[in-house]
Amino acid sequence: MNENQALKPIFYRLSDKKFGDIDEDYSNFKKSKVVVVQIPYEKTTTYIKGTKNGPAAIIDASGNMELFDDELNQEIYKIGIHTVEIPGISDAGPEDMVKKVRDTADELLRLGKFPVFLGGEHSVSIGAVAAMKKNYPDMSVLQLDAHYDLRDEYLGSKYNHACAARRISEMCPLVQAGVRSLSKEEKDFLNTKANGNIKTVNVYDILEKPLWKDYAINGLSENVYITIDLDVFDPSIMPAVGTPEPGGIGWYEITDFLKEIAKDKKIIGFDVVELCPMENQIMSNFLAAKLIYRLLGYIYMSNNKK
Numbered sequence: 001m002n003e004n005q006a007l008k009p010i011f012y013r014l015s016d017k018k019f020g021d022i023d024e025d026y027s028n029f030k031k032s033k034v035v036v037v038q039i040p041y042e043k044t045t046t047y048i049k050g051t052k053n054g055p056a057a058i059i060d061a062s063g064n065m066e067l068f069d070d071e072l073n074q075e076i077y078k079i080g081i082h083t084v085e086i087p088g089i090s091d092a093g094p095e096d097m098v099k100k101v102r103d104t105a106d107e108l109l110r111l112g113k114f115p116v117f118l119g120g121e122h123s124v125s126i127g128a129v130a131a132m133k134k135n136y137p138d139m140s141v142l143q144l145d146a147h148y149d150l151r152d153e154y155l156g157s158k159y160n161h162a163c164a165a166r167r168i169s170e171m172c173p174l175v176q177a178g179v180r181s182l183s184k185e186e187k188d189f190l191n192t193k194a195n196g197n198i199k200t201v202n203v204y205d206i207l208e209k210p211l212w213k214d215y216a217i218n219g220l221s222e223n224v225y226i227t228i229d230l231d232v233f234d235p236s237i238m239p240a241v242g243t244p245e246p247g248g249i250g251w252y253e254i255t256d257f258l259k260e261i262a263k264d265k266k267i268i269g270f271d272v273v274e275l276c277p278m279e280n281q282i283m284s285n286f287l288a289a290k291l292i293y294r295l296l297g298y299i300y301m302s303n304n305k306k
């Protein structure tokens with residue numbers, strides 16, 4: 001298959017800027033194992049606006065990161081990381097956006113690529129998981145988030161960001177970790193039988209149970225898709241999110257957890273959503289970029305893969 005056949009411009013186009021500002025040799029589509037997909041989508045945001053600027057801010061920050069990873073002692077970019085964005089997605093309605101993401105993910109999987117989606121609001125994950133599920137019927141999802149996102153409907157839409165996890169749990173088993181904010185409606189839902197697909201590890205479990213990581217990992221099947229809402233981190237290290245919640249998780253807790261998952265399971269794709277860049281504050285953008293790069297390292301370059 002040549003380069004032109006591989007790229008279907010109906011679904012996505014080349015981005016002007018590349019993740020990591022990686023040389024063409026390691027960022028062209030054909031040679032890249034990983035494709036980073038920017039989804040600058042924000043239609044159902046309810047509090048602080050600006051997450052549509054998240055993907056570009058992450059790409060910008062990633063261009064200033066060292067490409068040699070000091071923890072893994074590896075040049076992770078050598079796996080090949082290509083960057084695209086989905087054209088016209090910003091103006092789509094929520095349902096149409098989900099479909100566009102699904103079609104893009106589907107196409108990338110068909111071409112044997114490992115997809116990384118950058119939101120945008122959390123509803124982008126619904127489309128990604130729909131495509132993953134088609135290709136990996138036995139998959140499960142790990143959601144790192146401050147919010148349960150289990151509302152059935154919010155402000156008239158089933159594709160609102162506040163419903164993302166509910167939609168995902170209708171497709172496959174879901175493990176939520178780091179959660180610490182929910183509505184009475186969500187609590188009631190968790191108390192019903194209908195929640196059989198959902199396992200929750202909230203912040204209190206993380207504080208009190210030393211084996212919380214094992215408990216969470218035991219809830220996952222072999223093929224795991226990870227959705228990371230950046231508000232899972234403590235706002236002191238990740239202030240640039242639309243709905244910050246106090247008492248979040250630290251950098252090393254999250255990265256250690258991700259390292260363990262990469263060791264035990266097959267990660268089939270992931271997304272990083274809800275960055276809401278702040279003026280004159282780049283630390284959040286930088287954290288997001290480094291998190292993505294490090295996770296790719298855990299997935300592809302960990303020496304202790306089973």
Ligand SMILES: [Mn+2]
Pocket residue numbers: 145146147229231232274
């Ligand atoms: Mn959230």
